[in-house]
Amino acid sequence: MIFCFLCVMNKILVSGGCGYIGAHTIVNLIENGFEVISADNNSRSKENILEAVEKITGKIIKNYKVDLCIYDDVVAIFQENRDIAGIIHFAAFKSVGESVKKPLLYFENNLNSLINILKCAEEFSIPNFVFSSSCTVYGNPDAIPVTEQTPMKPAESAYGATKQMGEQIVQEAMNCSSNRAILLRYFNPVGAHPSALIGEIPLGKPENLVPAITQTAIGKLPLMQVWGNDYDTRDGSCVRDYIHVCDIAHAHILALNYLLQNKNQSNCDVFNLGTGNGITVLEIINEFEKTSGQKLNYKIGPRRPGDVIAIYANNDKAKNLLGWQPKFNLQQMMATAWKWELKLKEDEEMFKSQNSGLK
Numbered sequence: 001m002i003f004c005f006l007c008v009m010n011k012i013l014v015s016g017g018c019g020y021i022g023a024h025t026i027v028n029l030i031e032n033g034f035e036v037i038s039a040d041n042n043s044r045s046k047e048n049i050l051e052a053v054e055k056i057t058g059k060i061i062k063n064y065k066v067d068l069c070i071y072d073d074v075v076a077i078f079q080e081n082r083d084i085a086g087i088i089h090f091a092a093f094k095s096v097g098e099s100v101k102k103p104l105l106y107f108e109n110n111l112n113s114l115i116n117i118l119k120c121a122e123e124f125s126i127p128n129f130v131f132s133s134s135c136t137v138y139g140n141p142d143a144i145p146v147t148e149q150t151p152m153k154p155a156e157s158a159y160g161a162t163k164q165m166g167e168q169i170v171q172e173a174m175n176c177s178s179n180r181a182i183l184l185r186y187f188n189p190v191g192a193h194p195s196a197l198i199g200e201i202p203l204g205k206p207e208n209l210v211p212a213i214t215q216t217a218i219g220k221l222p223l224m225q226v227w228g229n230d231y232d233t234r235d236g237s238c239v240r241d242y243i244h245v246c247d248i249a250h251a252h253i254l255a256l257n258y259l260l261q262n263k264n265q266s267n268c269d270v271f272n273l274g275t276g277n278g279i280t281v282l283e284i285i286n287e288f289e290k291t292s293g294q295k296l297n298y299k300i301g302p303r304r305p306g307d308v309i310a311i312y313a314n315n316d317k318a319k320n321l322l323g324w325q326p327k328f329n330l331q332q333m334m335a336t337a338w339k340w341e342l343k344l345k346e347d348e349e350m351f352k353s354q355n356s357g358l359k
C-alpha cells in the first residue's frame with residue numbers, strides 16, 4: 001500500500017496567527033504534526049512572532065498579511081491553498097475596556113472578518129471550523145461556576161456582544177452546510193511559552209491584568225490600578241478563571257482532532273476552557289509577588305465599565321469529551337509571564353546597545 005500524503009489533508013489556516021493565543025496554538029499544531037498557514041494583518045500584532053515560532057518548532061510559517069474584512073483578499077488565500085483541512089479563527093479585537101469606548105469598531109472588525117472567513121469555508125468546502133469565543137458571552141452569570149448550558153446574560157461590553165453574536169453566526173452557518181464547528185470559550189488566558197520566546201505583547205498601555213502587573217513590576221509602568229475592591233466577592237476585587245495560554249493552545253488541537261475523527265455530537269459543539277478555579281485580582285497580585293519576589297506598586301482605583309464581577313468555569317465537558325486537562329498552575333502562570341517580561345526587557349536593552357552607536 002502506497003501511503004498517500006496528499007490524501008491526509010492536515011493543513012490548518014490560523015487567522016490571527018501572529019496574536020498571543022494564535023502563535024501559541026501554531027506551535028502546538030506543528031508539534032502535533034499539522035501544517036500551518038497564518039492570516040494576520042498585524043493591526044494588533046507583530047509578524048516577527050512567527051520567527052520565534054520558527055525557533056521553537058523549526059518550521060517557517062507563511063503569513064498572509066491581509067485584512068480579513070476585505071472579502072476578495074480572504075478568497076485569494078483559499079484559492080492559493082486548496083488543501084486546507086480546517087480553520088481556527090482567532091482574528092478579532094479583544095479588549096473589554098476598549099470595546100466599551102469604541103463599540104462600532106468592534107462590531108465592524110470582529111463580525112465582518114468572521115463572516116468573510118465563514119463564507120470562504122462554505123465556498124471552498126472546508127469542513128472543520130474552530131471559533132475563538134470567550135467567557136464574556138455569559139455576561140454577569142447568576143450562578144458560578146458556569147457550564148456550557150448556563151444561559152447567556154446580556155453582554156457587559158461590545159467585545160462580549162461580538163462573541164455572543166459570533167457564536168450565533170457560526171451556529172447558523174453550520175445549520176445550512178455540511179461543515180462542523182467547535183466554539184471554545186476561553187476564560188482568562190495568561191502566561192507565556194516556557195521558552196520565553198513567545199508571549200503576550202500588548203500594543204501600548206496594557207488593558208489586561210497580567211501584562212499590567214508584569215510591566216509595573218519591571219518598571220515600564222510606574223503604578224497599576226486595581227479597578228475596584230468594593231464588589232461582592234471575598235476580598236472585594238473581581239473574580240476570574242486564569243488559564244495558561246499553552247493549555248488553551250492545546251485545547252485547539254484536541255478540538256480539531258475531535259472534528260477530524262467525527263466525534264462531534266452536533267454540528268456546533270461548545271466547550272468552556274478554564275481551570276475551574278476562581279481567583280480575585282488581589283489574589284493574583286499576591287501570587288505574582290510571591291512567585292517573582294517583586295513587590296507590586298498598585299493602588300485601588302474605580303470600577304472599570306464593562307467588567308463582570310465574578311466568573312469561573314465548570315470545565316467537565318472539555319475534560320470528558322476532548323480529553324483536555326489543564327497542566328499549568330497559578331504559580332507557573334505567573335512565573336512564565338514574569339520570565340517573558342524579563343526576556344522582553346533583555347531584548348530591548350540588547351537592541352538599544354546594538355543601535356546606540358548609530359546616532
Ligand code: WQD
Binds near residue numbers: 240
Ligand atoms: C481581569 C480583571 C479587571 C487590568 C479578558 C480578555 C477577554 C476575554 C476574557 C478571552 C478585571 C482587572 C485589569 C488592570 C485591573 N478572554 N484589572 N487592573 O476583562 O476579564 O477580559 O478575559 O477571550 O479577551 O480581555 O480581563 O485582564 O482585562 O481584567 O484591576 O490594570 O483584572 O478590572 O477585573 P477581562 P482583564
